[in-house]
Amino acid sequence: MRRMILVLLVLLAVSGVLFAQQSFGDRLGIGIILGEPTGLSLKMWTGDRGAFDAAVAWSFTGSAVYIHIDYLMHVLPSSPRTPGSLSVYLGLGGTLLVAGGVQVGLRMPIGINYLFARFPIGIFAELAPGVLLTPSTAFRLGGGAGIHFYL
Numbered sequence: 001m002r003r004m005i006l007v008l009l010v011l012l013a014v015s016g017v018l019f020a021q022q023s024f025g026d027r028l029g030i031g032i033i034l035g036e037p038t039g040l041s042l043k044m045w046t047g048d049r050g051a052f053d054a055a056v057a058w059s060f061t062g063s064a065v066y067i068h069i070d071y072l073m074h075v076l077p078s079s080p081r082t083p084g085s086l087s088v089y090l091g092l093g094g095t096l097l098v099a100g101g102v103q104v105g106l107r108m109p110i111g112i113n114y115l116f117a118r119f120p121i122g123i124f125a126e127l128a129p130g131v132l133l134t135p136s137t138a139f140r141l142g143g144g145a146g147i148h149f150y151l
Helices: 002-020
Strands: 028-036 038-045 050-059 064-076 086-098 102-107 110-115 121-134 138-150
Touching (some): 038 138, 064 102, 086 121, 102 138
Antiparallel strands (some): 028 038, 028 138, 038 050, 050 064, 110 121, 121 138
């Protein structure tokens, strides 16, 4: 067990050294989101400030399978992809809930994202107000916190 922990620590240290020498570029972040919804989360940077964000999760509100895809624009600071930076983002995206029927909606996430300087890890927290459009119109509030490991 000690050897396994030592190997994991060495791998983390080596990845941290490699990671500290580069920005995130177009790297894919894979992780989890906890909250409303709770499940798997993906983030793909598309440029200096933009990123696509997606989740396949479970919504506790209405007990439904939940999917969302957003485009995020990191508005602060001037270089949000730089390791060791905290950034603020705004987004717009779509939501699909499946529980006996299908509900489709829009969401507008507002959040913060921190990229660690020594490890290929980012953490985030967001609040995502939105509106369900089908089968009837209803306000929806989601949000959560999570972590991405960048490949």
